[in-house]
Amino acid sequence: MLIDNLGLFLEVYRRPRRAFSGILDQGSIVFGAALVVIVSAIMVAGTTAQSLMAARLMSQQPVRPPAGGRLPFPLGTMGGIPRPSPPPTAPAAPPGVVRSPAAPRADTDEDDAPTRPFETSRNPTSPYGLVGLASLTSSLGSVFGLALLYAPVALLALTVFEPIGSFGVAFRRDFGPLLACTFFAWAAARLPLALASLAVPFLGLGLRGLAVQIALWAVGGLAFAGLMVVALETIFGARLGSALAVVVLAPVALLLQPFLAFLASPFVLFFLWRYLRGDLGDITWSFSARQSFKRHLQASTLNPRDASAHYELGLIHQRRRQTAEARERFSRAVEIDPGEVDAHYQLGRMAREEKRYVDAIRHFEEVVSRDDAHARSEVWREIGATYLESGSLEHARWALSRYVERRPHDPEGLLRHGEALQALGDAAGAAAQFRACVEAVDTMPAYRRGEVARWKRAARQKLAG
Structure with missing residues (x-):
């Protein structure tokens, strides 16, 4: 299972539509969430390290005098504040008296205080601890943001643009596959940029490194949007315009991500689990049942006389906009059983959409010759x-x-x-x-x-x- 999911993740970079189809058949929501945690931790680690280095450089820059070399206040004052007088000197020793040398001043914490930022002797703070803490909190925030905000809003928007049923029905039926594909798409879109983000602090770009980090984050968002368009077309058979509208509207929900901090309370998590475990069970059961059905159909195709299994698989590929795979399954069904009118009907529709009108009429004639009132x-x-x-x-x-x-x-x-x-x-x-x-x-x-x-x-x- 782990190797299969890793292969599907890498397949997203080569053939995203085929990869998302495989995720629907054998993908894991937990594996996708783990990918999001890892990738988010890498990217935030790079961004946080760059921020710390930029702050350190700013603290070490000397104060430059104003233009013209003149101070904005008289020498005797500092902005209206009297200039401090020099420390008093010890009186001269009388003739013939030899003073003992002054004992060295005892070391104090102030003398030993280092000048580097984020490091003090009284309260040492390691930058590595800050990077680790930021990476952990951001990783969990990314998972909850995608699961509780982005995916539900995307599904709600899609019910407006596409006839997939009410939100309640679509949520129980399709939220699991959508969430799995969302996790995989987010991780695949940001992993290369996360690795680049981790390398930026070592390039010595200073403050310009922060601008590079922001640019990498924006490019990752655009790549995620592109993969989500393909995912929506594969899962729901959505039209291109509808998918584009959804990926534009859904990220708005992530503006509410800071309010998810209440999930840090174990009491809140307990009550959410208590009241929502039934719905969560429906989601996971529906996703598992869909995968089991596909595996059952694949096993049924081993029977050389079972045309209906090929036809059902063709319908699955057709809904996912995998035209070549669907045509292959329908053609195989017709080869096994020339009287399979449903397969002829679908082949005729596909031929009409591809403007192969002669083939379309031929398949439709096969249908009406056997069932004049088909469909x-x-x-x-x-x-x-x-x-x-x-x-x-x-x-x-x-x-x-x-x-x-x-x-x-x-x-x-x-x-x-x-x-x-x-x-x-x-x-x-x-x-x-x-x-x-x-x-x-x-x-x-x-x-x-x-x-x-x-x-x-x-x-x-x-x-x-």
């Missing part, structure tokens, strides 16, 4: 959309009209039918279909309107144009 007759909508995009307008009108007769309240089908009629010059019929599309969305339950809102917007644009 609640949505196969006819796909056939009509394929003909419409390929320019076969009459065939598109025929297929879409057949679909609309069976599903008269489907917004996408109504919009596609209207587009086919508009392309054929039937403006009145097209307008009627566009209005029906808008009405179908308005009369849907509230929880479904977000999923089909884009068809309503497209229909309104057609009516306005």
